[in-house]
Amino acid sequence: MADGVTASSLGPIDWDAPWLQPWRRQGQPVAQSVARGCSVHQALQAAAPHGAPMAFAHQSELPAGTAYEQYIRDTRRVPTRDNLHDFFNGLVWLHFPHTKRRLNALQAGAIAADGVQAVRGPLRDALTVFDENGALLWAPAPLWDALRARHWQRLFIDLRPLWGEARLVLFGHALMEKLVLPRKPMVAHFYQALVATDSIANLDAWLASGIDAGRWAAKPFTPLPVLGVPGWWPANAAPGFYADPQVFRPPPAGRGAGVG
Known part of the structure; x- marks a missing residue:
């Protein structure tokens, strides 16, 4: 080979x-x-x-x-x-054949319009981020609020029982490759799924139909250290797992740690 x-x-x-x-x-x-x-x-x-x-x-x-x-x-x-x-x-x-075709069509369209450049434009960059490192998450609203706020204590400890209602599916093939040898700092870029389903075929159809070039160019993704997901990594059962600011980083300056 x-x-x-x-x-x-x-x-x-x-x-x-x-x-x-x-x-x-x-x-x-x-x-x-x-x-x-x-x-x-x-x-x-x-x-x-x-x-x-x-x-x-x-x-x-x-x-x-x-x-x-x-x-x-x-x-x-x-x-x-x-x-x-x-x-x-x-x-x-x-x-995810329909979603992959949609991503490919947008990538190819951008290449046809602008050529292959040394630096990808915003749309191609966003598509590549999701294609390589993306994931889908359907979750109750309090989890999403805490995730977007990077309120890790609330997300993973206070609201931990709610994770039993969440649905997560990885999409990025580079992310799956990296997780063959998992390490705590690995981050996925989550896209909010608006359908709660265990059917990948349904997710594929929903996602492919909703990828809008203008919206996706703004990278509508939320980073999450993926091994922090309850039940995904034995070490995260210890509350101190999340008290690591190098991995579970605080909100940017000027943003409170509250919900929002």
């Missing part, structure tokens, strides 16, 4: 991790296929449903000088390297 995916490189994935539960049913068999010697793009393609809007291709099919996003839009083929990053990217394509 050209980029070095082996059984050992996908083997460390803990499919029992809470954040991987929505991905396990399809993801674990794909990882097992790769462990048996299949290339990542072949394993993903074998898992794709009949009539899927996108196919997976080896990275070598991407012509030199052609923008990745433009190639996907033009060919409906996703160039895929044999590495963990593209493995998770492929899983997101399998689960």
Whole structure:
């Protein structure tokens, strides 16, 4: 395999991790296929449903000088390297095909209009942040209020029982790659889900239909140290876990720590 995916490189994935539960049913068999010697793009393609809007291709099919996003839009083929990053990217394509197509269309449209620049514009930057590091959260209003205020004590301790009503789904493939070796400072950029559902297909349809270029250019995301989510990391059961200002940072100067 050209980029070095082996059984050992996908083997460390803990499919029992809470954040991987929505991905396990399809993801674990794909990882097992790769462990048996299949290339990542072949394993993903074998898992794709009949009539899927996108196919997976080896990275070598991407012509030199052609923008990745433009190639996907033009060919409906996703160039895929044999590495963990593209493995998770492929899983997101399998689960969120409509959203990924919408993100790709906006990226390709911006590239067609402005070219590939050294610095991404606001829209492409926001799309990339979510594509790489985003997550979806439906939660009762008090949790969102505390999260936006960075009132960590209220969010994670006072309101801890409310997390049982929340619904969280990771989206960013780089985030999932990093969480293979979890560390406390890892931050996800959460987008507020307005539908409370355990169905990724429903989330995909809702999210894809609501991505507005103007609004998303303003990055409507809220950062959250993802291992602080109750039940996602054993260490956060100790209240002192959140008393770490290097990870759970206070509100910016001028913003109170209250709800708002």
